[in-house]
Amino acid sequence: MTVLQNTLYVTTPEAYLRLEGETVCVMVEQQKRLQVPLHHLGALVLFDHVMLSPALLGRCAEDGRSVVWLNRSGRFQARLEGPVNGNILLRQAQFRAAENANGALGLARAMVAGKLRNSRQVLMRGAREAKSDVDRDTMVKAARILATQIRKLPQAETLDTLRGFEGDAARLYFESLPAVMREPVREQFPFEARSRRPPRDAFNALISFLYALVLADCRSALETVGLDPQLGFLHAVRPGRPALALDLLEEFRAPLADRLALTLINRGQIQPGDFDCREGGAVLLNDKGRKTVITAYQERKQETLTHPLLQQDTPIGLLPHLQARLLARFLRQDVPAYVPYLQR
Amino acid sequence: MQRPTDDRLQIPLSALNQYAYCPRRCFLIHGEGEFRHNVHTVSGTLEHERVDRQAGESKAGVRVEYALPVWSDALGLSGRCDAVEFHPDGAIYPVEYKHGKRKQWDNDDLQLTAQALCLEEMTGKPVTRGAIFHQQSKRRREVAFDDNLRRAVKSTTVEVRALLSSARCPPPLSGIDARRCGECSLRGICQPALIGSDRKLEHLSQTLFEPEEELP
Ligand code: SF4
Numbered sequence: 001m002t003v004l005q006n007t008l009y010v011t012t013p014e015a016y017l018r019l020e021g022e023t024v025c026v027m028v029e030q031q032k033r034l035q036v037p038l039h040h041l042g043a044l045v046l047f048d049h050v051m052l053s054p055a056l057l058g059r060c061a062e063d064g065r066s067v068v069w070l071n072r073s074g075r076f077q078a079r080l081e082g083p084v085n086g087n088i089l090l091r092q093a094q095f096r097a098a099e100n101a102n103g104a105l106g107l108a109r110a111m112v113a114g115k116l117r118n119s120r121q122v123l124m125r126g127a128r129e130a131k132s133d134v135d136r137d138t139m140v141k142a143a144r145i146l147a148t149q150i151r152k153l154p155q156a157e158t159l160d161t162l163r164g165f166e167g168d169a170a171r172l173y174f175e176s177l178p179a180v181m182r183e184p185v186r187e188q189f190p191f192e193a194r195s196r197r198p199p200r201d202a203f204n205a206l207i208s209f210l211y212a213l214v215l216a217d218c219r220s221a222l223e224t225v226g227l228d229p230q231l232g233f234l235h236a237v238r239p240g241r242p243a244l245a246l247d248l249l250e251e252f253r254a255p256l257a258d259r260l261a262l263t264l265i266n267r268g269q270i271q272p273g274d275f276d277c278r279e280g281g282a283v284l285l286n287d288k289g290r291k292t293v294i295t296a297y298q299e300r301k302q303e304t305l306t307h308p309l310l311q312q313d314t315p316i317g318l319l320p321h322l323q324a325r326l327l328a329r330f331l332r333q334d335v336p337a338y339v340p341y342l343q344r
Numbered sequence: 345m346q347r348p349t350d351d352r353l354q355i356p357l358s359a360l361n362q363y364a365y366c367p368r369r370c371f372l373i374h375g376e377g378e379f380r381h382n383v384h385t386v387s388g389t390l391e392h393e394r395v396d397r398q399a400g401e402s403k404a405g406v407r408v409e410y411a412l413p414v415w416s417d418a419l420g421l422s423g424r425c426d427a428v429e430f431h432p433d434g435a436i437y438p439v440e441y442k443h444g445k446r447k448q449w450d451n452d453d454l455q456l457t458a459q460a461l462c463l464e465e466m467t468g469k470p471v472t473r474g475a476i477f478h479q480q481s482k483r484r485r486e487v488a489f490d491d492n493l494r495r496a497v498k499s500t501t502v503e504v505r506a507l508l509s510s511a512r513c514p515p516p517l518s519g520i521d522a523r524r525c526g527e528c529s530l531r532g533i534c535q536p537a538l539i540g541s542d543r544k545l546e547h548l549s550q551t552l553f554e555p556e557e558e559l560p
Contacts (some may be wrong), residue, residue: 086375089511114553120555147555154553310537311545325535335515337549338543 007043007217007301009294010050011212011287017044018053036182041065043220045213047290048072066220070212072284076242079219090226093331094244105162107247107330107338109153112166114251114340118154119173120146121343122254122262126180135179142176145169157270170194176260182266189265189272198282202275205283209259209290211249213297214320218252219245221320223279225328248323251340260300269343270294301308308342350379352397355415357423357458360497363504366521367514369530375508405432414462419501436463438474439484454475454500457493521549 026034067080130136149169156162191203199205232243262269274289301317330338362370415422429437460471516536
């Protein structure tokens, strides 16, 4: 857990992964394209039609290494589950907390606060780097309103009210996000509001895809720690929905996904040609685009920053694990509070 | 004599060792079931070494039992001895194998004494001495099971049982003891720094809804 293991992303359709000794081989058309030692890998994320040998599947189940299948646009399809891991006392505590309305609300508030504070950081940083006064004003104004919204959160006495506050704040945040884009690229990425399932413009497609990557990491983090990813506090329980993983994702959307998306666009690393527009208006990253994004995300995860609680350099990719650990400890009443990850 | 089926929580011998090293470590392993995998890995390694050892150690008349299951119904303890020597003069002599270099904390002695108490109860014979074998230096260090150690086993067993029944994880080590975290294999799971920063955590939690004002 202290070492950040890599995630192996396989995007090549029809690739075949097999176990060879203590390594994973990625075969494409009978040719060995890649060979990675197993102990370097914490998870496998496979897109589209990627096949795994039974031996590799068994080994991953045994080691508790997560295997997740996503479709082309990053939507979750399936995952491998080994023997139930983690401990029953922790899951009991999680279920008790979810049933206790006040406890759940407290946690949900903290999670929303994390989300909004981190969103606000994206705008503040944008404002600091702004090239024009108009942009700076837009961002500063939005950041101010967000601050007001954050202060209002303790007043939300029901989950619905809280989700209402969150929705309003998120809309405002997304409205001001184009101001963070550099002037020349803004026209290439027209973006008005968040659209999902399917995304209807390139920027939405980009952040949707990144959210899916971060979500997969949040999910494995929770599973590693022994929490049930389906029982959330902010997100309502629904069959098949990883509610707790979505809860955990909230605090990471802005720092891990939005900011990276903006960087990729601002630096021209991602361009309109990296997307496919489908008949009817859906927009999706194409193969080349996905590769660029995955590579950038992987690199980002290796970068380190100073963790506000640990006061030590922590790889960014380890943050979801640390938060999952902190959440587990809070549920077991090992620590007095759950504090979301707060980006500086 | 107490029946072995009494419903007191049975304490694994290794839990005493863990507890003496760090109560939190003991709870994480035995109370929360963390780290099962790695614990198994360790016993797997021992198995290997046992085979290596076997040849050289059949001294005149000494019979050695490896991985011997032992227990004490009186204390509610059970576990395994790495090796127990049965000498021709009747002496029973447990030997515990340790990876580390030197003894740094007295937890190993405690575990060995607990094994002795088990062996005494099982055989009805006194067990007065044993040894810790350090793999690295290939040296034996003899331990005499004096009254202090025996008392410590008993009181530690009671404490461990209370801890594991409480379902509350103790805080990480602090102060000078925190040095032990450095070589603790559970550090990643325990996250002593993350958990130990209660004051910071509380501060952050109290100011969570107060974003800093400074705007560019
Ligand atoms: S890291 Fe330190 S506090 Fe945590 S279990 Fe190990 S020794 Fe105990």
